[in-house]
Structure formats: C-alpha cells, structure tokens
Amino acid sequence: MVGGSPAIRLVRRLVPSLAASRETVLIVGETGTGKELLARALHARSPRSAGPFVAHNMAATPIELAESIFLGHARGAFSGAASEHPGLFEQADHGTLFLDEIDSFPLPLQPKLLRVLEGGSIQRIGACAERKFDVRVIAASAVDLGPCVAAGAFRADLYYRLRQLEVELPPLRERQGDIAILVRRFLDDIGRETGVAPRVDPAAMSRLLGHSWPGNVRELRNVVRAAAVMAGLDPIRCEHLSRALRTDARPDPQNAGSLRSREMRHILE
Numbered sequence: 001m002v003g004g005s006p007a008i009r010l011v012r013r014l015v016p017s018l019a020a021s022r023e024t025v026l027i028v029g030e031t032g033t034g035k036e037l038l039a040r041a042l043h044a045r046s047p048r049s050a051g052p053f054v055a056h057n058m059a060a061t062p063i064e065l066a067e068s069i070f071l072g073h074a075r076g077a078f079s080g081a082a083s084e085h086p087g088l089f090e091q092a093d094h095g096t097l098f099l100d101e102i103d104s105f106p107l108p109l110q111p112k113l114l115r116v117l118e119g120g121s122i123q124r125i126g127a128c129a130e131r132k133f134d135v136r137v138i139a140a141s142a143v144d145l146g147p148c149v150a151a152g153a154f155r156a157d158l159y160y161r162l163r164q165l166e167v168e169l170p171p172l173r174e175r176q177g178d179i180a181i182l183v184r185r186f187l188d189d190i191g192r193e194t195g196v197a198p199r200v201d202p203a204a205m206s207r208l209l210g211h212s213w214p215g216n217v218r219e220l221r222n223v224v225r226a227a228a229v230m231a232g233l234d235p236i237r238c239e240h241l242s243r244a245l246r247t248d249a250r251p252d253p254q255n256a257g258s259l260r261s262r263e264m265r266h267i268l269e
Helices: 006-020 035-044 063-072 108-117 146-152 156-163 176-194 202-210 216-231 260-266
Strands: 025-028 053-058 096-100 134-139 165-168
Touching: 006 035, 006 165, 025 035, 035 053, 035 096, 035 134, 053 216, 063 108, 134 165, 146 156, 176 216, 202 216
Parallel strands: 025 134, 025 165, 053 096, 096 134
Antiparallel strands: none
C-alpha cells in the first residue's frame, strides 16, 4: 500500500497481524481503493502463502449457478455436468478465498454461504459425501454493510461472520498528500517497463493534485499511464491528461496549435 498518510500507514502496520490471523477479514473501501491489492498482501504475508489465492467477484454470481460455483458438482449431477468440478472453497483449499463485492451477493444465496463458512465443509451437488476444507476467507465491500443490514438487504448473521476483522481503505480524496507519491510510483513503473522514465510538468501535476479522483487509485494509475503514452518522450503536460482533468486548464501556448496536440485531444475526447 503506497502512501504516507496516517490512514495508509495504519493499514501497513496492521498487515502483519492481519496476515498471521486465521479470522475472516472484511475490507471496506470505494472502488479503486486497492481492496484486492490488500487481500493479496495479506495472503502473501500469511502462513498460507504457498497455497492458492482464489478471487471471485460476487456480483458476477448467477443465482442459478451459485451452488455449483461455490460447492462444485459431481459428474452427472445435472444436464451438462460431464465431469467433476471443484467449487471455489475446494479450489482455495489451504489458501485464501477472496470474495469481492460481497455487498452485491444476492440475499437468497447468503444463507448458503453462511452455512459453508460455519461448517467448514462442502457437499458437491450430486455427491454423497462431504468434503472438509481449510480456507481463509477475505471479503470486500464497496459500501458499509451496516446500513445494508439495517435495511434488510444483507443478513446480519453473515455480516458478523465476515466482519471478524475489519479494515477500511480511505478514498484518495481523503489522502491527497499521497497523490504525488503514487504518481511517482506509477512513473517509476513505466520507466522500468519502457526504459524511459516520464516526467510531469508543474501545471499537469497541479491538475493531478486538485482532482477529486472518484475512481481512486485505479483511476489515477490509468490517467498517468495514458498521459505517458500521449506525451511520448515529452514531459506530461495538461494537454496529455484526460478531459476531466483538462476542463478548466488553460491551453499551453507553446503546444496548443501543434498537430500533435490536436491529435492528442482528439484521441482523449
């Protein structure tokens, strides 16, 4: 987790303790704040690091396939089941199962997930015997689940089962002091990939620092990487940034009329 803000320093301090624990972790943060990055860091620092890290987006779980996805199925369990298929918990055995967007998981399926978490075993669809598993679950939500529970949109018992340990990742707009650090990291990454380290001129950096970043770190990274492509070997200037960041920017008198600048604006818009 890159940054020097108090919130990010706290998360970094918590990582060793969270990684060493067997308890379920709930990571809360807006989209793009680095929830999966943190989950992978916890796995990598844990005693389970040699095991698999399996990530699944709960919002992409069709109700009719959920049991097969999570529990797996035996051969011939239903039409089209031509072979055995292990579910997510078996795939992640002795490792970590990351359940992203847990807030989007359909309410009718939540009791099934709770039952598996509580029991520590699964029974494949069409199979007779249960299978034990040893999995550490990390869940992530883009919203605070507390109000969802109060509104009846999320089961309270599942919420408390997932929230044995909780970490909140702040949005980038609440830690603007980290923006310059992140930009430098992204530029260094580009330099390692291409052999050429891009630079950002002061006006463009001012735009980056002043943006609200609704897409958080992911949006910042994408903007910086796109601007570096547009700038080529030149320093990154305002004209190379996305339209959202150029809305109030004054044109660069040295480049506003160049063919390259006009081409850049056309591509970005």
